Structures are given as C-alpha cells and as structure tokens.
Amino acid sequence: MQNPKCGDGDWFAAGMAAAQPRGTQTLEVSGLTVALPTEKGEIRPVSDVSLRVAPGEIVGIVGESGCGKSMTARAVMGLIPAPGRIIAGSVRLAGREIAGLSEREKRAIRGSEISMIFQEPMSSLNPVMKVGWQVAEALRLHSDCTREEARTRTLAAFREVEIPEPEARLRQYPHQLSGGLRQRVMIAMAMICRPKLLIADEPTTALDVTVEAQILRLLERLREGGTSILLISHNLGVIARVCDRVYVMYAGRILEEAETTVLFDQPLHPYSRGLLRASLSLREGVEPLETIPGGVPNLLRLPAGCGFGPRCACRRSECDAAMPELRVVEAGHRVRCFH
Amino acid sequence: MTERFSDLMRRMARENKTAVASGAVILLMLLAAAFGPMMTPYGENDMDLMNRLAPPSAAHLLGTDEGGRDVLTRLLYGARISLLIGVAPALLSLAVGAALGMIAGYRGGFADTLIMRMADVTLAFPSMLLAMVLMYALGGGILNVFLTLTLVNWASVARVVRSRTLQLRDSEFVEAARISGVSGGRIVRRHILPNCLPTLLALFTLNIPATILTESGLSFLGLGVQPPFASWGLMINAGQQYLMTAPWLCFAPGLAIMMIVLAFNFLGNGLLDVLDPRRKKR
Numbered sequence: 079m080q081n082p083k084c085g086d087g088d089w090f091a092a093g094m095a096a097a098q099p100r101g102t103q104t105l106e107v108s109g110l111t112v113a114l115p116t117e118k119g120e121i122r123p124v125s126d127v128s129l130r131v132a133p134g135e136i137v138g139i140v141g142e143s144g145c146g147k148s149m150t151a152r153a154v155m156g157l158i159p160a161p162g163r164i165i166a167g168s169v170r171l172a173g174r175e176i177a178g179l180s181e182r183e184k185r186a187i188r189g190s191e192i193s194m195i196f197q198e199p200m201s202s203l204n205p206v207m208k209v210g211w212q213v214a215e216a217l218r219l220h221s222d223c224t225r226e227e228a229r230t231r232t233l234a235a236f237r238e239v240e241i242p243e244p245e246a247r248l249r250q251y252p253h254q255l256s257g258g259l260r261q262r263v264m265i266a267m268a269m270i271c272r273p274k275l276l277i278a279d280e281p282t283t284a285l286d287v288t289v290e291a292q293i294l295r296l297l298e299r300l301r302e303g304g305t306s307i308l309l310i311s312h313n314l315g316v317i318a319r320v321c322d323r324v325y326v327m328y329a330g331r332i333l334e335e336a337e338t339t340v341l342f343d344q345p346l347h348p349y350s351r352g353l354l355r356a357s358l359s360l361r362e363g364v365e366p367l368e369t370i371p372g373g374v375p376n377l378l379r380l381p382a383g384c385g386f387g388p389r390c391a392c393r394r395s396e397c398d399a400a401m402p403e404l405r406v407v408e409a410g411h412r413v414r415c416f417h
Numbered sequence: 418m419t420e421r422f423s424d425l426m427r428r429m430a431r432e433n434k435t436a437v438a439s440g441a442v443i444l445l446m447l448l449a450a451a452f453g454p455m456m457t458p459y460g461e462n463d464m465d466l467m468n469r470l471a472p473p474s475a476a477h478l479l480g481t482d483e484g485g486r487d488v489l490t491r492l493l494y495g496a497r498i499s500l501l502i503g504v505a506p507a508l509l510s511l512a513v514g515a516a517l518g519m520i521a522g523y524r525g526g527f528a529d530t531l532i533m534r535m536a537d538v539t540l541a542f543p544s545m546l547l548a549m550v551l552m553y554a555l556g557g558g559i560l561n562v563f564l565t566l567t568l569v570n571w572a573s574v575a576r577v578v579r580s581r582t583l584q585l586r587d588s589e590f591v592e593a594a595r596i597s598g599v600s601g602g603r604i605v606r607r608h609i610l611p612n613c614l615p616t617l618l619a620l621f622t623l624n625i626p627a628t629i630l631t632e633s634g635l636s637f638l639g640l641g642v643q644p645p646f647a648s649w650g651l652m653i654n655a656g657q658q659y660l661m662t663a664p665w666l667c668f669a670p671g672l673a674i675m676m677i678v679l680a681f682n683f684l685g686n687g688l689l690d691v692l693d694p695r696r697k698k699r
Binding site: 157185189190196198201203207215216220267 | 588589590592593594595596597598599600607608611612614
C-alpha cells in the first residue's frame with residue numbers, strides 16, 4: 079500500500095471519478111450474507127444483499143430499525159462486531175475485492191478509501207482530544223504528511239465543510255462545539271483522505287431540521303466532487319432530497335430497488351408503499367397517519383416464505399410457501415414480490 | 418465527561434474544603450522533606466551519647482532517641498524515604514495496572530481471562546500478608562520494597578482500568594477511530610488512555626497512603642527499609658521499647674504517618690467525587 083502524496087486538499091474539485099476506468103462501480107456488493115451466532119441460534123442480519131454505488135452517485139438504504147442497514151454498512155467497512163462474520167458474497171471497492179483482506183490491509187483501506195460518519199456526533203468525537211488533532215489523525219496514518227502539512231490540510235478541510243472560524247475551532251474540544259459543527263468535523267475527518275466512498279449512517283437523525291438541510295447540501299457538494307455516498311436512513315424525506323437510487327431493506331433482505339423518483343411515484347412492494355404512506359406529508363391534509371401493522375420479525379423465527387408476509391395486506395398462499403426472488407420490472411427497478 | 422479538567426479542579430476547591438486543606442498539608446510535607454534536612458543543625462546519624470532519650474526541648478524540638486540522635490532531623494530525613502516509597506511504587510503499580518487493565522479490557526478473550534485471574538489471585542490474599550511473604554522471600558532493601566508494593570497494588574488498578582476500558586471500547590469515538598483505520602495499539606494509547614487519566618489520578622492519590630502504610634508496617638516488622646536509613650515505620654519500631662520512658666520516639670513518626678495518610682485519602686476522595694459522575698453527593 080503506497081502512501082498518497084500530501085497535496086492541497088480541495089476534494090470537491092478533485093474528480094475522483096475521472097481516475098477510475100469507465101463502467102467500474104465504486105462499490106459493488108453481491109450476495110452479501112452476514113451470520114451472527116446468538117444464544118438461541120444463528121441469525122442472518124444481512125442476507126443475500128446485492129447493491130452497487132456508481133462514481134459520484136448517492137445511493138440510499140431505507141428501512142425500519144433492525145432491518146440490517148447498519149450491519150450492511152459495517153460489513154462493507156469490514157467491522158462486523160464479533161462473533162458475527164461474512165459467510166457469503168463479495169464486496170468490491172473500485173473493482174478490488176475487499177471482503178477477504180487481512181486486518182492490516184483493511185486498516186489501510188479504512189479512512190483512506192472508504193469512510194463512515196454516524197448518527198451521533200456527540201459521542202463520535204473523543205472528548206479529551208482537540209478536534210483538529212482528531213481530524214488530522216487519519217491523514218497522518220494514511221499519508222506521509224509533516225505536522226505542518228497536516229495542519230494546513232485540516233484547516234482546508236474545515237473550510238470545505240464550512241466551519242466558521244476554522245483556525246480557532248482546530249484548537250477546541252468537542253464539548254465546545256454544537257451538534258451541527260460536530261457533524262461537520264466528523265465529515266471533515268471522514269473526507270480528509272479523499273475516500274472514494276463515504277458511508278453516512280443516519281447522518282442527520284440527531285440534528286434539527288435547519289442543520290439537517292445544511293449537512294445534506296454538504297453531502298451533495300461532496301458528490302459533485304466525485305465522491306460516492308451510501309446514505310443510510312429511516313427518514314424518507316432525507317432519502318428523497320439527495321438520493322439518486324434507493325434500496326428498501328427489510329429483515330436483512332433487499333425488497334425493492336429503484337431510482338428515487340420511480341420509487342416515490344410508483345412503489346411496487348407493499349412494504350415500500352406502506353413506508354411511503356406512513357411518512358408525514360403536508361400536502362395530504364389532516365387525515366390520520368397510516369401505520370404498518372405489526373413489528374419487525376424476530377430474525378430467529380423468520381417465516382418460511384416472504385419475510386414481510388405476516389404484515390402484508392395482499393398476502394396470498396404462495397407468499398407463505400417460498401421467498402420470492404428479486405424480479406426485474408424495468409431497467410433499474412427490481413422488486414422481491416410475487417405481485 | 419464534558420467538563421474541562423481545570424473547571425473540575427475549581428469545583429472541587431469550592432465544594433470540598435477538606436480536600437484543599439489536605440492538598441496544603443501534602444505540599445507542606447513535601448517541602449519539609451525537600452528542604453527540612455538543610456535547616457536542622459544535626460545530621461541524620463549524629464550520635465550524642467551524653468544526651469540519650471532527652472525529652473523535647475529548645476535544642477531538640479522533638480527530643481532525642483536512644484542514640485542521642487535528634488528526632489525531628491530523623492523525621493525529616495525519614496519523610497524523604499517514606500514519601501518516595503509512597504509515590505514511586507504507587508506510580509509503578511499504576512503504570513503496570515493501567516497497561517494490563519487496558520490490554521485485558523480492549524483485547525478481551527484469553528488475555529482478559531489470564532490477566533484478571535492473576536489479579537483475583539493477588540487480591541485474594543490480605544495485602545499485608547502478601548507483602549510480608551514477598552519481602553521475606555526477596556530480602557530487605559529499598560528496591561525490593563518498591564517491587565513488593567508494586568506487586569501488591571497493581572491488581573486493584575487493573576480492575577478499575579479494565580472496566581473503564583470496556584466502557585470506552587464500545588464508545589462511538591473508538592468506533593470512529595477504527596473506521597479511520599487506526600490500529601488497536603494506537604487506539605489504546607491515544608484514545609483510551611487519555612480518557613482513563615482522571616480515574617488514574619484519583620487512584621494514584623488513594624494508592625499513596627496505602628503504600629506508605631504498608632511500608633511502615635513492613636519496616637516496623639523489620640522487613641522493609643533497613644537501618645541506618647530512617648523511615649517512619651522504622652522509627653516507630655526502634656521507639657517501641659522506650660514507649661513508657663520516651664513516648665515522643667513513637668508519637669512523632671506515628672502522627673506524621675497518620676497526617677500524610679489522612680491527607681492523601683481526603684484529597685483522593687475529593688478528586689473521585691468530582692471526577693466520577695456516579696459519586697456525586699446525594
């Protein structure tokens with residue numbers, strides 16, 4: 079693993095996409111299955127998941143809590159909590175298989191080629207370290223920067239994520255920053271080595287709506303610079319605003335895949351339709367909010383057929399017999415349903 | 418832990434006068450140990466056989482011992498040994514205990530089991546008994562006292578640090594560091610250790626009196642520091658046979674031990690109160 083040369087740090091103009099051969103996906107996951115032994119038996123929080131993210135694309139994963147969204151992200155990062163492990167499938171980053179790499183090789187990729195930001199910017203920063211130091215840490219690990227270059231690039235990164243008074247902020251501690259600023263620091267930290275792929279796990283859930291809008295705009299600007307983004311959220315509003323394509327996940331499986339506009343105009347899977355109906359919309363006036371009856375199934379006792387079957391309004395006998403396969407409806411639109 | 422360290426110290430100074438007074442006593446003792454011996458007209462081992470067992474007077478403020486040596490002078494020299502023996506093994510056991518505790522907490526699995534069972538075995542014996550056995554096996558001398566006190570005290574530090582590490586290991590900033598590609602060793606050194614420092618500081622101040630007491634006990638039994646070095650425990654040991662005729666021989670070092678132990682305990686508790694949110698006053 080050669081160290082990248084320490085350059086200036088303008089990632090928005092960097093154009094990562096140009097460096098890759100045409101047609102190569104930034105991230106290509108196929109047939110990914112994660113097994114997690116528990117006291118009562120083995121569960122599969124991620125089961126036969128395939129997805130791809132093209133250069134400069136923002137792709138969303140949406141689903142209820144516990145449907146396997148975050149576990150998918152961790153599997154891509156190679157950070158599944160023990161004793162879980164990947165038992166099948168492949169994860170390709172810019173054409174290179176990374177699922178079977180050694181811990182040392184994965185460490186070299188993490189932070190430099192894939193990065194991740196979390197929901198909780200309060201606790202994702204070390205409380206006793208100055209934020210400038212924390213942001214520069216990834217840089218010092220993955221490149222041979224001098225202290226001075228690292229400082230300059232950290233400062234540039236703070237400017238890029240629009241942190242006001244960046245020089246003063248470098249020397250502050252996390253508790254001196256607001257939630258929105260902390261999330262910006264997290265993004266600066268994730269982007270400092272210009273990764274090809276940024277995984278954003280519920281990046282705006284803990285923030286209020288005005289800050290949410292700013293962070294989403296920031297993600298869009300990163301995309302314009304060529305970074306691919308995998309955005310995980312249960313908030314359909316967030317997904318609709320920034321994503322090009324969406325995967326709907328349920329009980330560890332992908333139920334529907336479509337371009338965002340297509341999914342929102344004509345959702346095919348009953349679960350997708352339920353999710354859309356259950357989200358707030360100002361246009362629909364004062365009707366009571368619809369909900370999907372029931373809860374996420376226990377992964378230890380999944381039904382034999384379609385995982386969503388027990389909660390589905392259009393369930394038929396064939397749904398109980400076997401799990402439907404993902405079926406292509408039209409180009410780029412696939413659904414796991416018999417109807 | 419969102420408050421700055423300096424803010425915490427200021428809060429302790431405001432709320433806990435005992436801790437502040439204890440800090441002053443400790444500072445005074447340190448100054449006395451450092452500069453006191455230069456100010457007395459007598460040497461540590463200056464005998465004056467014409468003046469044995471003299472009661473406190475203007476010439477000898479705390480009297481003289483069975484060899485006619487000035488007790489105050491010996492007390493000041495003894496303070497050097499006793500404080501050194503309080504601080505150095507406390508630091509050593511802190512370093513050893515923190516390192517092993519962090520390894521056990523972060524690595525888990527076999528390393529955790531091995532280190533924690535070793536700690537359990539150490540803690541299963543009364544510490545004085547263990548120290549006596551070790552000193553008996555190793556022989557006297559200051560270095561062996563250091564070694565013994567470290568071996569006796571590392572286990573409780575390791576336990577506390579391990580539980581703190583377990584907490585920190587699952588925190589999101591450690592996860593964030595792993596996502597940036599930071600290695601395990603570096604996470605422990607740069608992310609977990611700095612977050613353990615307040616706990617370690619409090620443990621340190623509580624460990625000092627424990628080691629001073631153990632050393633005094635060992636020296637009293639003749640297993641610790643060997644004459645002609647003066648240590649407070651040794652002075653009590655020498656003075657006990659004159660307890661009826663010259664009680665100042667035992668009282669002076671005894672009072673000194675009591676004061677320094679109480680002062681460190683009060684300060685340590687004060688530190689724990691402000692550093693550990695679960696110990697907030699009800």
